[in-house]
Amino acid sequence: MRMNSLNGKILKSVGGFFHVETSDGVLLCTARGLFRLKNITPVAGDNVIVDISESTPVITDVLNRKNYIVRPPLANLDAVIIVISTVEPTPNRLILDKLIAIFESKEIEPVPIFTKIDRKDEDELREIYVKAGFTVFSISNNDNSGIEELRTFLSGKTYALIGNTGVGKSSTLNSLFPELALETAEISRKLGRGKHTTRQVELYGLGENGYIADTPGFSTVEAAKYGKLPSSDIGLYFREFIPFLADCKFAGCRHTGEEGCAVIKAKERGEITESRFCSYLRIYSDARKEEQNYK
Numbered sequence: 001m002r003m004n005s006l007n008g009k010i011l012k013s014v015g016g017f018f019h020v021e022t023s024d025g026v027l028l029c030t031a032r033g034l035f036r037l038k039n040i041t042p043v044a045g046d047n048v049i050v051d052i053s054e055s056t057p058v059i060t061d062v063l064n065r066k067n068y069i070v071r072p073p074l075a076n077l078d079a080v081i082i083v084i085s086t087v088e089p090t091p092n093r094l095i096l097d098k099l100i101a102i103f104e105s106k107e108i109e110p111v112p113i114f115t116k117i118d119r120k121d122e123d124e125l126r127e128i129y130v131k132a133g134f135t136v137f138s139i140s141n142n143d144n145s146g147i148e149e150l151r152t153f154l155s156g157k158t159y160a161l162i163g164n165t166g167v168g169k170s171s172t173l174n175s176l177f178p179e180l181a182l183e184t185a186e187i188s189r190k191l192g193r194g195k196h197t198t199r200q201v202e203l204y205g206l207g208e209n210g211y212i213a214d215t216p217g218f219s220t221v222e223a224a225k226y227g228k229l230p231s232s233d234i235g236l237y238f239r240e241f242i243p244f245l246a247d248c249k250f251a252g253c254r255h256t257g258e259e260g261c262a263v264i265k266a267k268e269r270g271e272i273t274e275s276r277f278c279s280y281l282r283i284y285s286d287a288r289k290e291e292q293n294y295k
């Protein structure tokens with residue numbers, strides 16, 4: 001590293017400028033020329049080199065990414081906290097399972113959390129995801145139940161809260177860290193404006209090199225289109241299928257009704273839930289269809 005350079009981490013990107021945390025504080029930087037030179041657009045979570053020799057600091061390099069997600073644009077995540085409200089917006093298990101599979105494929109730990117449990121209980125949902133082997137949290141931002149448990153879980157890693165608009169991502173961050181005082185809004189107000197309350201991705205420091213990002217919610221339609229997985233790999237991204245995969249009679253078993261399928265047998269014994277298995281079939285067949293369309 002040159003004398004006039006600092007290491008940093010991008011906290012947010014706004015209108016072509018980047019807020020970069022460095023040992024000299026948070027610097028407002030440009031990334032002039034970086035895309036042209038290296039074909040790379042920096043995103044929040046990127047570890048970067050900043051040249052401070054000119055009056056406006058410039059990002060001159062983006063260090064290798066551990067992982068990267070396009071929507072919301074973020075790099076170097078350890079875990080994604082997938083926020084699902086028990087009521088309004090109604091939970092969509094297919095979309096949840098698809099997001100989980102995509103994050104599994106990128107080796108980002110998916111952590112489902114269920115919000116608004118003061119309005120509707122989450123027992124049935126919770127059971128499905130505990131049984132599949134996930135760490136799950138159930139919280140209410142109205143009476144703060146479950147907030148301490150979630151706070152204790154967060155350590156010196158990088159997390160992002162993602163989910164539909166209105167599920168309570170910003171509210172959850174406010175419950176965890178009241179000093180953030182993030183803007184939140186009722187769903188009726190959001191619909192009225194046709195806008196999400198949170199407009200951009202932003203990382204907040206947790207201390208000990210930990211970060212957590214608030215992100216703009218996506219619509220159900222956007223979520224359904226999110227990411228692509230090859231149909232042949234999808235079974236690998238359902239973690240509770242893994243112990244059975246080697247026992248399927250055929251090596252290329254897709255678990256859709258083949259003879260001697262150990263995944264289907266496990267489902268029949270109740271070791272894999274109907275809910276997750278149904279999502280698998282749907283995600284698999286959608287991926288197959290898409291692959292055939294492109295042949």
Ligand SMILES: Nc1nc2c(ncn2[C@@H]2O[C@H](COP(=O)(O)OP(=O)(O)OP(=O)(O)O)[C@@H](O)[C@H]2O)c(=O)[nH]1
Pocket residue numbers: 115116117118119139140141142163164165166167168169170171172183184185186187190195196197198199215216217218
């Ligand atoms: N009853 C109840 N309401 C909640 C809870 N969490 C959030 N809300 C309400 O849900 C609405 C949406 O919350 P936000 O935190 O703005 O949702 P968001 O996910 O950040 O939404 P976007 O920024 O648009 O993506 C607000 O009216 C919150 O007060 C909860 O646990 N219980």
Ligand SMILES: [Mg+2]
Pocket residue numbers: 169170171183184197198214215216217
């Ligand atoms: Mg928000």
Ligand SMILES: [Zn+2]
Pocket residue numbers: 248249253254255256258260261262263264
């Ligand atoms: Zn099988």
